[in-house]
Amino acid sequence: MYNPNRVNGFAKLLGVTLLSAALFGCGNNNQAANTSTDAGVDAKTVAITAIVEHPALDAVRQGAIEELAAAGFKEGDNLTVNFQSAQGNMATAGQIAKQFAADNPDAIIAIATPSAQAVVSATNTIPVVFSAVTEPVEAKLVGKLDGSGTNVTGASDVLPLEPQVALIKELLPAVKNIGFVYSPGEVNSTVTLKNLKQIAEAQGITIVEAPAQKSSDIAMAAQSLVGKVDVIYTSTDNNVINAYEALTQVAKEAKIPLVSSDPSVIERGASVALGVNYKDLGRETGKITARILKGEKAGDIPVYAAQTLDLLVSKKYAAEQGITVPQSIVDRASKVIE
C-alpha cells in the first residue's frame, strides 16, 4: 500500500522557492530579449517549431531561414528566430505551441502535421505558415488550398505519385508487383499508400504492403516481400528512413531494386530516388513567411504545393541490387553516384 514516510512542508517550501526563482529568472530574461529586439528598426520575430529533428525537416528550416535572409530579414540582424523541437513528444508540441502563442511573434512556422495542428489550435491571430504537411485540408489546417481566409497558410509536400510509378516502369518495364514498406502510424505514409494503390492498380500493377510499426521492424517487413515483388518502393516515412540500411541489406541479398521518394537515401542504398526537395520546400516556406512579414495576410496566400522533384541515381547500389539503370534515367538525373 501507499505509505510515504516523510511528513514535512520544508521540501514543499524549497520546491516552490526553486520554482519561483526559475520563473522569475526566465521572465526577466524574456523582457531583456524583447527590449533588445524592439531597439532595431523593423525588427521581426519568427518562431519555428518542428515535431522532431530529422534531415528533411531540418532542411525545411534552413531553407526557410535562408529565404527570409534573401528577402531582407537576416537572423541576428533584424530578425529573431526562436526554434523549438518537440523531440518527438506530442505533449511537448502542445506546450511549444502555447509558448509561441504567448510570445506573440510576427509569424510562426510549424513543420510537420502534429506541430502544425498544435500551433493552429493555440492561436487564431498570429500568422501560421505550416510546412512539410502532406494533407493540409484533411488535417483541417486550412479549409481550402487557394487562400484559407484564416491566419493559416503554408507549403505542402504532397508527393505527385504518377511520376514515381512512371519511373519504376521505366526502370523495370516488366514490373508486376511493387512492395511498399511503411509505418501504419504515419499519416504521410498511409495517404501515399492509398493514392499509390489507385494509380498502380489502374496500370495493372499490384502494391504489396509491408507495414512496420517501428524502425526495428523494417528488416522483417522487407524480408516478407522477398519473392513476392519486383521492386521495393518507400516514401518519406520516418521509421523507414531511420532504418534504411535494413532495406539495403535485404535488397542486396535478394536482388530487389530499391526506389525511394526521399532523396537523402540515395547515399544509403536506394538505386533511384525521385522526391520533393525539402530545401526548396523550406525556401518556399520562407518566401511565404517573408510576404507575411511585409504585411500580407496569411489567409490571402494560397498553399504552396511542392513542385521541384530531384532525380538521383546510384549506379553502385543498382549493380548490387542486380539492375542497370537505363541511360534515359541517368541522363535526366540531377546527381549520379558511380
Place this chain on the structure above:
Amino acid sequence: MSMIAFFGALESGLIYALMALGVLISFRILDFPDLTADGSFPLGGAVAALAIVSGVNPWIACMLGMAAGMAAGVVTAFLNVKLGILHLLAGILVMTALYSINLRIMGAPNLSLLGEPTVFSAFIDGNNGTWVRVLVALAVVVLAKLFLDWFFSTQTGLAMRATGSNPKMAQAQGINTPMMIVLGMAISNGLIALSGALFVQTQGGADVSIGIGTIVIGLAAVIIGETVLTAKRIFWITLSVVIGAVLYKLFIQIALSSQTLRSIGFGPQDLNLVTALLVVIVLMLPKYRAKVLSALGVGKTAQKTVSK
C-alpha cells in the same frame, strides 16, 4: 516565462494530472506496475476524437473515451489475474495491441479536431481561451480527485488499498483481490483515457503517437509529487500527484522558455535533458532538507523523517 505560457503549462499539467492519478492507483495503491497507459491514453483520445467528429457532444465523447480506457484496464487485469500473465507483460501486450486498435478506431494515424466543438469551446468567448481551458481542466481534476478521495474511504476502496498493501492478508480477510485488481485497473485506465480525451481537444487533433512516453510522465508526476508533498492521508496523496504533474509540465515550460539556459549553451535539442535535470533537482530536495534541518540544529527529527 510569460503569463500565457505559464497558464499553458498549468493547463497541460492539469490534464496530465488525471493521467498521473490513474498511474497512482496502479503503481502505488495496487502495486501493479501497469504499462497500459501508453496505449490507453491515445485510446481515450482516439475514441473521443472519433465521437466528436461524428457529432457526439464533447462531454459524452470524453465519457466514451473514458469507458474505452476502463475496458483496456480490465483486459490488462484479466490477462494478469485470470491468465496468470506477469503484470508488466500484460500491460505491454495490451499497450501493443492498442496501437493497432487506435489506428482502426481513427481510420488513419491522425484525426484532426480543428474547428470541431470541444469541451472547452462552449466556454470560450473571444480571447479568454487561456483561462477557460485551465479552469475547465481544473474542474475535471478536482472532481476526479474528490471522487478518488471518497472512493478510497469506502469499504471497497479500503479493500483495494489492502489488496495492494498485502494481498495475502487481504485474502485472509475475505477480500476478493482479483476483483479489486480488475476494478482498480479499470478506474486507473479510465482516468488515463479521460486525460487523453481532454488532451486531444487542446491539441487540435488525435494522433496515434500521442501515447509515447505517457507512463514516464505519469511516474515522474507521482514521484515528484511524493517528494514535494509527503503525506499518508489519501487527500494529500492525490493532491501531491496533481502538484507533481503540474510541476513536471512547468519544468518543460522552463526548459522551453528560459533564456538563461539558452545563453549558457543549451539548445532546442537539449529539451529532454534539461527537463530530466530539473526533475533530478527536485528529487534531491529531501536530501537538502535533511542537511538544512540538521544545520539548524534539528538534525535528529530530520534524520528520522528521511530514513525509512
